[in-house]
Amino acid sequence: MFTTILTARPGALDPALAHSLRNAWGGGEVRWLAPDEAAEFDIATRPGNLAETWEGVQTMDVDLNVLPAEGRRKKMLLADMDSTMIEQECLDELADHVGVGDRVKAITARAMNGELDFEEAIDARVALLEGQPDSIIETVLESRITLMPGGPALLATMKANGAHAALVSGGFTAFTDAVARRLGFDEHRANTLLAKDGVLTGRVARPVLGREAKVEALEEITARLGLAPDDVLAVGDGANDLGMLGRAGLGVALHAKPAVQAACPVRVNFCDLTALLYLQGYAKDAFVAA
The missing domain is CATH 3.30.70.260 (ACT domain)
Structure with missing residues (x-):
């Protein structure tokens, strides 16, 4: 059926x-x-x-x-952050704040469409931030980052029903830490922007978390919790999410790039993140308030 x-x-x-x-x-x-x-x-x-x-x-x-x-109702949520749990791309916002936004956004668009290797693209973008004070991270978090509509209800409802929630991003730990705490994720993984004496070096710590690292996170976390990949709902919008979307029992392309939609059979383009609850069979009157 x-x-x-x-x-x-x-x-x-x-x-x-x-x-x-x-x-x-x-x-x-x-x-x-x-x-x-x-x-x-x-x-x-x-x-x-x-x-x-x-x-x-x-x-x-x-x-x-x-x-x-x-098996529609899942026991684990594995979510991308940028343009998925938040409405922005954190690196684009950092770049825009310091005046190199157009250059970085052009690279981001190509990377998210799968036209560029993710690691090369992140290195090229982060290099443009060299010499900036690391305080810009907190400024951008406070002034530019907003949660994707429906996210609080998604997290609160799944967690109230016993699910584990992990945020896995090709973005940066300074952002995933704040977003994970705000939404109630149980854990988060992302890249680390390197800084020295309060100044960004223009480099990212190795290894870079990209497509394969997201799949590894799915496998490591499910093994630790005694779950199977079929128990996972994964959600993302970019090419580096395709691995985990394909591995999860339910992989959802949310407001995704055309190349991602073409490769992912479950797509949400018009509803907000509460669509992920409807896909699992939750009625709106069963949603839990964050």
Whole structure:
């Protein structure tokens, strides 16, 4: 059995669409997880026209995902940070703050689309920060970094239901530490910006945490907790997230780059992070307040 899940921004999911799709696919009863926002129904087999139907509902600002009905609720959340748990790219914000934003953003875009090697790209971007006071990190955290909508509810609800939460980022520990504490992650991993005498050196500590390190984190943490990769919900938006998205039992491309969407079958483009709760079968009235 499979479950079809439709999600959209609050008030944007037309009940007629949910019932029409259920009828077309011979599904079971439509269950509303949130009125006019999230609905699901069961089907016996994965539809052959899923790709075409997905494209059609995207034009209505609706996300469509079909998942195995069993094992939807996950025991671990493994999340990227930049443009996933926060609305920004932390390195881009640092660069913009010191006046080299355009140069860094161009490199970031190419790296996130998979056009550049991640390690080379991070070295090239961080080099542009050489000589800046390390106090800019705290300034950027306080003035430029905002949480992705739905993140607090996602963390609070999954943790209240016994899940472990890990933040794994190609960004920097100075940011993941703050974001992890604010949202309630159990642990975090990221890169370290090197500084000497209060000044950024323009270098990143080795080894650089990139795509393979995120997969290693998934495997190490699940082994430590006695879980399996199938127990994990992973979420990210960039090319360096594809390894963990493919390894996890449920890998979600959130507002992702085109190359990432093409490689990831579970995609969320219109709903916020609460879509990850709907994908697991949580109704809105079961969400836990942060």
